[in-house]
Amino acid sequence: MNSSDLSSRSVSPSSSIASTVSTRQQEATSLLGREAPNPESPQKLHHGRSALFIWVTVLCIILTLTATNGLIQAPQQRILESVFCKYYFQEHDPSKIGPDGEVAEIWCKIPEVHRPLASLRGWFDGLGSLPGIFLPIPFGILADRVGRQKILLFSLCGLFLEFLTLGAVLFFHNVISVRFILVSPVFELFCGGASVAVPTAFTMVADSVSPEERAVAYFRISAGAMIGPLIAYPVAALLMTFSPYLSILVALILAFFSVLLAIPLPETLNLEEARKQRAIAAESRASLPNDTLSQKIRVGWAHLVQSTRDLLQHQAVIWLLPIFLVSACTTLVMDFLLQYASEKFQWSFKSASILPEVHLLVNALLLMFLLPTLSHFLTNSRHMSSARKDLFLTRICIILSVVGLFLIGAAPTMTLLILAIVFYSLGGAFIPSTRALLVGLVRPEQNARLFAVCGTLTYLGSFISAPLIARTYGWGLDKGGIWLGSLFWLTGIFVTIAAVPLFILRFQGDDEDPLAVTAASLVHNESDQSDTVTLYSEEAEEVRERERYGYVRARSSAESIELAVLTGSKD
Numbered sequence: 001m002n003s004s005d006l007s008s009r010s011v012s013p014s015s016s017i018a019s020t021v022s023t024r025q026q027e028a029t030s031l032l033g034r035e036a037p038n039p040e041s042p043q044k045l046h047h048g049r050s051a052l053f054i055w056v057t058v059l060c061i062i063l064t065l066t067a068t069n070g071l072i073q074a075p076q077q078r079i080l081e082s083v084f085c086k087y088y089f090q091e092h093d094p095s096k097i098g099p100d101g102e103v104a105e106i107w108c109k110i111p112e113v114h115r116p117l118a119s120l121r122g123w124f125d126g127l128g129s130l131p132g133i134f135l136p137i138p139f140g141i142l143a144d145r146v147g148r149q150k151i152l153l154f155s156l157c158g159l160f161l162e163f164l165t166l167g168a169v170l171f172f173h174n175v176i177s178v179r180f181i182l183v184s185p186v187f188e189l190f191c192g193g194a195s196v197a198v199p200t201a202f203t204m205v206a207d208s209v210s211p212e213e214r215a216v217a218y219f220r221i222s223a224g225a226m227i228g229p230l231i232a233y234p235v236a237a238l239l240m241t242f243s244p245y246l247s248i249l250v251a252l253i254l255a256f257f258s259v260l261l262a263i264p265l266p267e268t269l270n271l272e273e274a275r276k277q278r279a280i281a282a283e284s285r286a287s288l289p290n291d292t293l294s295q296k297i298r299v300g301w302a303h304l305v306q307s308t309r310d311l312l313q314h315q316a317v318i319w320l321l322p323i324f325l326v327s328a329c330t331t332l333v334m335d336f337l338l339q340y341a342s343e344k345f346q347w348s349f350k351s352a353s354i355l356p357e358v359h360l361l362v363n364a365l366l367l368m369f370l371l372p373t374l375s376h377f378l379t380n381s382r383h384m385s386s387a388r389k390d391l392f393l394t395r396i397c398i399i400l401s402v403v404g405l406f407l408i409g410a411a412p413t414m415t416l417l418i419l420a421i422v423f424y425s426l427g428g429a430f431i432p433s434t435r436a437l438l439v440g441l442v443r444p445e446q447n448a449r450l451f452a453v454c455g456t457l458t459y460l461g462s463f464i465s466a467p468l469i470a471r472t473y474g475w476g477l478d479k480g481g482i483w484l485g486s487l488f489w490l491t492g493i494f495v496t497i498a499a500v501p502l503f504i505l506r507f508q509g510d511d512e513d514p515l516a517v518t519a520a521s522l523v524h525n526e527s528d529q530s531d532t533v534t535l536y537s538e539e540a541e542e543v544r545e546r547e548r549y550g551y552v553r554a555r556s557s558a559e560s561i562e563l564a565v566l567t568g569s570k571d
Contacts, residue, residue: 005317010470011544016281027293030508032569038421041192043119049067052450053266054204054265054268055205055268057264057265058202058204058205058264058265060261061152061156061197061258061262062198062227062228062263063197063225063227064228064254064255064257064258064261064263065159065194065197065228065255065258065334066225066226066228066229066249067226067229067231067232067254068163068232068252068254068258069229069232069234069251070228070229070231070232070233070236070356071235071236071239071247071248071251071254071465072163072166072167072236072247072248072251073233073236073335073338073356074236074237074240074247074338074349074350074353075134075170075235075236075239075240075244075245075247075248076166076170076242076248076349076412077117077338077339077349078105078244078349079170079173079178079244080117080120080121080170080178081104081105081108081114081349082102082103082108082114082115083106083173083178083508084116084117085103085107085113086101086102086103088110088112088113089103089107089489093160105348105349106346106348108161109342109343109346109535111343111477112337112513114343114477114525115341115474115477116489118336118339118470118473118474118477119275119464119470119474120178120179120181120182121336121339122466122467122471123182123466123468123470123471124182124466124470125183125332125335125462125466125470126136126462126463126466127182128184128185128187128188128462129194129195129459129460129461129462129463129466130459130463131185131188131192131193131195131330131459132188132193132194132195132455132456132459132460132463133456133459133461133463134456134458135188135189135192135196136192136271136371136451136455136459137194137196137449137453137456138453138458139151139155139196139200139452140199140203140449140451140452140453141191141449141452141549143200143203143269144269144446144449147267148200148203148207148268148269149204149262149265149266149267151196151200152197152200152201152204152262152265153193153259153262153263154191154192155192155193155194155196155197155200155358156197156258156262157190157191157259158190158191158192158193159188159191159193159194159197159255160186160190160255160256160258160259161187161259162185162250163186163251163255164255165181165182165183165184165187166184166419166527167248167249167251167252169181169183169184170245170248171248178491178534180181182378186421186570188234189362195450195455195456195459196220196455198449198455199452199454199455200451201270202334203447203451204265204268205268206439206451207268207444208448212558219307223385225293225365226360226363226364226367226395227354229360230361230364233353233356233357233360234353234357235247235250236353237350238328239351240350242263243352245476252456258265267331270283272309275424284306284423288529298372304345306483316437316441316505317438317441317442317542318507319501320437320438320501320502320503321438321454321457321503322457322498322501323430323431323498324431324454324455324457324461324498325457325458325460325497325498326461326465326491326494326495326497326545327430327461327462327493328458328459328460328461329461329469329490329491329495330401330405330491331462332465332466332469333405333487333488333491334356334359335471336469336473336487337352337355337356337359337408338352338353338356339473340473340484340485340487340488341417343477343484344484345414345417345483346413353420355417355421358418358421358422358425359421359424359425359428360425361426362421362422362425362426362428363425363429365427366425366428366429367428367429368434371393371433372373374393375389375393378392378393384518385442386436386440387437389439390433390434390436390437391437391502391505393429393433393437394430394433394434394437394502395424395431395499395502395503396427397425397427397428397429398430398495398499398502399427400423400427401424401427401428401430401495402423402427402492402495402496402499403424403427403490404420404421404423404424404425404426404427405424405488405491405492405495406488406489406492407419407424408420408421408424408485408488409422409482409485409486409487409489409492410482410485410486410489411485412482413421434515435454436449438450438454448563465494468490469487469491472484472486472487472490473487478496
């Protein structure tokens with residue numbers, strides 16, 4: 001699990017649950033027709049707890065998880081480096097092994113040691129992303145049906161077990177091969193882990209945020225989540241002066257604490273309304289014969305497919321989702337930053353830990369002060385709609401990120417490397433700003449599924465790119481010199497390709513209107529009426545066809561297709 005990944009999921013407080021949920025429901029418009037107002041009081045469903053309590057608790061959970069990862073990262077790198085270093089010198093020069101059975105860190109900064117270390121990291125990151133490919137969408141659908149809090153708690157338990165397994169392998173590496181760290185992601189296959197916990201926590205607060213507050217809310221929660229690593233990296237460096245294992249022990253305690261934090265969280269999903277809608281579908285099936293196994297399989301598959309299709313009704317969603325596919329590359333290369341600087345400038349891991357600190361500090365200042373101020377200026381002084389503002393900010397951030405990646409790979413000195421990291425970090429908000437843009441394109445009750453799809457794409461990108469980045473880094477080690485930074489250049493190319501649609505999308509009213517897209521396509525806000533969307537004729541025809549066939553007006557159109565499958569109807 002990566003701290004960047006965690007810190008990029010965000011949400012923020014709102015004035016009250018009742019007002020924000022009411023606003024979102026009044027604005028929400030389904031492709032199947034406008035949703036009826038929710039009769040249930042959100043305050044009642046949240047047992048009188050304010051949105052502030054939900055936000056603060058979720059922030060503490062994410063902050064704790066990012067701190068856990070920050071405490072583990074440098075000690076893990078150092079322990080793995082020492083193991084591979086010992087393996088190498090046992091075979092080639094046993095005199096380098098000290099009386100304590102260890103090799104001095106200064107002798108370990110060689111390609112023969114860092115190449116297998118990079119390979120193991122590549123496999124670890126790749127296998128660790130497999131659960132994120134298959135689990136977020138099913139768990140997202142489940143969260144929409146049984147509630148967010150239960151899914152969050154369950155996934156946090158799996159994440160704690162994953163950290164515990166990783167810590168056990170590192171503690172007992174003299175007995176257990178360090179390659180057994182590849183086993184730790186197995187707990188995510190059963191419980192979901194980070195790929196489910198983060199989007200679910202994000203969704204719980206997103207349920208309470210109004211569209212007007214959304215972008216600023218995402219920026220601020222992302223900044224808050226970075227406080228964990230900002231504290232964790234110097235604490236880890238301090239603890240490593242005594243023992244790297246001490247830092248890992250503190251990290252495990254924090255991981256367990258994150259589980260405890262999730263217990264008092266109230267449910268944010270309107271379960272009563274969801275149960276009513278499922279009851280309507282069940283009542284419509286009452287006259288049907290008992291479901292056979294094949295029918296259940298067909299219904300389950302149709303539910304999953306239709307739930308995903310619902311998110312892809314708007315072209316802008318399809319155009320923007322690839323950004324999450326390549327976002328994993330930016331997370332992975334920043335995880336290689338410690339090893340890259342340690343090899344290129346012969347720094348110890350303890351000394352190189354200042355680099356993630358610089359990245360996180362600049363990112364936190366950006367998200368906490370600069371972007372909220374700029375967002376406020378664009379909205380109030382320039383009178384930009386929410387969608388236009390989010391698109392503008394995303395474009396700026398993408399440009400800064402790409403330029404920063406190329407500069408990091410080419411930096412000849414540590415001073416220039418730090419400046420390049422600052423430049424890259426100034427563009428670090430492109431994921432939360434893209435997410436803010438996407439949230440406005442779907443119905444509020446689809447938020448969990450949207451974040452699940454985004455999470456799935458992120459982990460799919462991680463699975464694909466992890467071995468590629470590791471191999472690229474190994475190739476750079478062999479070539480030496482400036483080619484050591486080739487993994488950052490490769491990532492910059494990937495991000496550039498994925499960002500092309502951001503510079504093609506236009507709003508209706510622009511002279512060059514190749515694609516009329518805006519968040520107002522599904523969420524009609526009076527302040528955004530200038531950005532209304534042309535619904536393509538085939539999509540409008542599909543809406544009319546669905547209404548003519550008289551499908552049940554369920555909260556999710558998956559309920560409708562479930563009836564269609566059971567009765568043999570054709571859409």
